Amino acid sequence: MTPATLHDQRVLVLMPTVRDGERTRAALATAGLECDVCADMADLCRRMTEGAAVALLTEEALTADRAGRMADAILAQPPWSDFPLVVLAREGTENRPEVNRETMNISLVERPIRIRSLLSMVKSALRSRRRQYEVRDHLLQHARQAAILRDQEERLQFALSAGRLGSWTLDLATGQMECSPRCKENFGRPAQEAFSYQDLFDAMHPDDRERVGEAVRRAIDNRTDYDAEYRNIWPDGAVHWVMVRGRATYRPDGTPARMTGVSLDMTDRRRDEDALRDADRKKDDFLALLAHELRNPLAPIRNGLQVIRYADTRAVREQSQNIMERQLGHMVRLIDDLLDISRINRGKMELRLARISLAEAVENAIETARPAIEKAGHELEVSLPAGPVMLDADLTRLAQVFGNLLTNSAKYTPAGGRIRLTAERDGGQVKISVRDTGIGIPPEALPKIFDMFSQVDRSIERSTGGLGIGLALVHGLVEMHGGTATAASEGPGQGSEFTIRLPVAAGLPTDSPQAGRNSPEVAPNRRILVVDDNRDSAESMAMMLQLLGNDVTAAHDGIEAVEKAGEFRPQIILMDVGMPRLNGYDATRRIREHSWGRDVTVIALTGWGQDGDKARSKAAGCDGHLVKPVSLDDLTKLLTELTTSAAKA
Missing domain, CATH: 3.30.565.10 (Histidine kinase-like ATPase, C-terminal domain)
Structure with missing residues (x-):
């Protein structure tokens, strides 16, 4: 209960003397009425403002109110209030211009009066006041409901605006349609332009009219939601997709009255979906083509291996080797192109200008x-x-x-x-x-x-x-x-x-990098540890390095790499990265922890070749990073560069 309603039932009493006031309060109290005795007119008016049901006062008090406090207090009442005044008047007075005022709700009671009659008059005034309170409560409830509706309307409009939804209402009997500005915009019409249901139907793509009409009829007949997407042709000839959803309301006799719903321009989403479908189709075609292109070189490589196994002449073996090298180069180029595209798309490609x-x-x-x-x-x-x-x-x-x-x-x-x-x-x-x-x-x-x-x-x-x-x-x-x-x-x-x-570059030409320089040969008699969990890869690399005169051993996981490095004390370690038990990064760190491992040249040799992978291998302590499959020229070039740098240091 608010402070304004704490005194809704009290009676304010203003009598000529304090004693009269107390006697009146006592008389009203016998009937269970709450009374406050006021000291003067100013006090009475103040309490009226705080809240009261009835005022009981004498005619003399009103006549003596030269400042018009009572009139001001009455005017200050809320619109629903018609504050009742019970006035005790002098007997036999016919003309009371100061008392009978049209702006006041006055009940005159001539003195002397019996207590029972007085109580009856006060209770009647209280009943009148309670009816006013009912009006007040009704108005307050109405105001609260109106505020709730305004809030809901604001929320709805915000949701419609945020979702770019237009609202519409269709009278199913007359065909009259009301559209919000956003709804008209979804059909390419300006907000101020009239837009009827016939205009909407005429703008609908001819191929979609029958389907949409059937969807509307089905929703009305089955009392289900109407949900459709169709094309509409804008005044400029552009074809747009629109999504429309609605629900019908019905009269008491069951006949459909109106349909209300929303619309949304789906053109951009449709275009994006078509683009995604096209990209997905291209991706599938690309993957199929990639598998095809990677298998093609594998056939001559496998055939070449069989030829080398059974060939009796050096010329036949060399011919097979040349074929295998060409096909392997083709596979490497395919993979390099894929990696280059990925780097460009992610902004990771670096040019050596x-x-x-x-x-x-x-x-x-x-x-x-x-x-x-x-x-x-x-x-x-x-x-x-x-x-x-x-x-x-x-x-x-x-x-x-x-x-x-x-x-x-x-x-x-x-x-x-x-x-x-x-x-x-x-x-x-x-x-x-x-x-x-x-x-x-x-x-x-x-x-x-x-x-x-x-x-x-x-x-x-x-x-x-x-x-x-x-x-x-x-x-x-x-x-x-x-x-x-x-x-x-x-x-x-x-x-x-x-x-x-x-x-075109400004200025004079300068020396440019020379292409096609021959890489130096691998210096013989180096101790090299090859680390790779793929045994075929490790053994084939070891065999190639051994044929070139190096002392080579192999390890097949990170733990074995650390152990063999401690025993073999290699000068060079070719370290795979992704391995079981202990990866190549951690194996390199453990090797670097030993005094004998600080001067070893460690080269990451892996299938991971992105810039982030190279940064990780460098952070782990690797001196270089090569991507599989590595050519002998690339390997010897890097080893020479590292050796030269170490010698200068």
């Missing part, structure tokens, strides 16, 4: 692509600017870009075709184009030709080999060099043209 000439990058690319071009009998024409064009670029990666484009042209051009590589200065850029007379590119495929998993013709892709990621790699590497890559074709059978634009 240097001042190089465009001619040098093109020369290296042609050397890489020449076997494929010559095998297909293509004619290659190269046209470069007369003067040197210098670039600040990574020679290996830029040669990879041009090599991929040339190899791509060789792949998708029928035998005996023509491939033309041209370059020309264009202001502060150089424009390099690779054009062929191949199968061409359909117009619808051009916008996505550089996307990952994007393939124009899967049958040709399978027959020519490759994963369809070469162009994605080209695009990524060119952008990392600050350039652009574009594709053009007049259509199937009309050939293709790929254009690369790169910024």
Whole structure:
């Protein structure tokens, strides 16, 4: 109970004297009425404001109220209040202008009066006041309900706005429809424009009208929710998807009255879902193609092993070895391309920039692509600017870009075709184009030709080999060099043209890294410990190093590696990373803890080749990091670099 209702039932008494007041209070108390005796008119008015049911006072008190306190107190009452005044008047007075005021609820009682009559008058005034309280409570309840409804409406509007939902109501008898501004927006209409149910139906895609109409009828007949997604055509001709949900209400006789619901523009979600489905399909195709491409080299490798086992002549064995090396190189390139794409997409690819000439990058690319071009009998024409064009670029990666484009042209051009590589200065850029007379590119495929998993013709892709990621790699590497890559074709059978634009370096040319340098041979008589839980990998590496004159032993887990290192005291340890019992990182740390292990050269030799993997191996104490399968040239080059660095230190 609030303070304002504590005194709802009390009677305020104002009499000429204190004694009269007390006698009146005592008389009212006999009937169980709560009374407060007031000292004067000001006190009475103050208590009225605090809360009271009735005021019992004399006519003289009202007449003497020159300041109009009572009138002010009455006016200050809330709208529902008509405060009752029981006034004891003098007998025989006919005209009382000060008392009979229209603004006051006054009951006049002439004196003298019996106590019983007085009690009856006061109780009647109390009953009138209680009815006013009922009105007050009803108004308060109504106000609370209105506040709750306003709060719910605000919450609903916020939820609709946050969810980009539009609300609508359809009169099922008249077809009249009311739409919120957001609902109109979902159908491409401005908020101020009228939008009827017929407008909605006319905007619906013709192929969806029958299905949607049936969904509405089924929801009404079965008293279930209406739920549909359909296309609607906006005034500008664009086709949008909209999701609409609703529920019907019914009259007492069971006939449907109206349907109320929400709408949501689903165009972006539909587009995203289509893109995800397309990406998922491309991923599945890519995985199938990857399995195909990885199996292809395995067949000649296995055949070559059988030939070596049974061959009697050195020439046959060497021929088989050459085949196996080519196929192994093909597998390594496939895996390297995948890793490069992953690094580019994650922003982890690092370029080794240097001042190089465009001619040098093109020369290296042609050397890489020449076997494929010559095998297909293509004619290659190269046209470069007369003067040197210098670039600040990574020679290996830029040669990879041009090599991929040339190899791509060789792949998708029928035998005996023509491939033309041209370059020309264009202001502060150089424009390099690779054009062929191949199968061409359909117009619808051009916008996505550089996307990952994007393939124009899967049958040709399978027959020519490759994963369809070469162009994605080209695009990524060119952008990392600050350039652009574009594709053009007049259509199937009309050939293709790929254009690369790169910024030309300012200043004079400087020496560039030289490609194709021969790696030094492995110095013989080194003690080498090979650690790998894959026994075939460990033993084959050990055999190769032994054939080169080294003293080699092998271990197959981290614990064995630490034990054998203590016994064998190797100069070099080739350490696998992922091993049982103790991984390569922890094994390296344990070896470094010993005095004899501080000067050992430890090289991580693993299938994990991301930047984070290299950082972890370095933190564990490894001097270098090589990714399987490693070539002898790469291994000897790293060993030479480490030996040279140690000697200088």
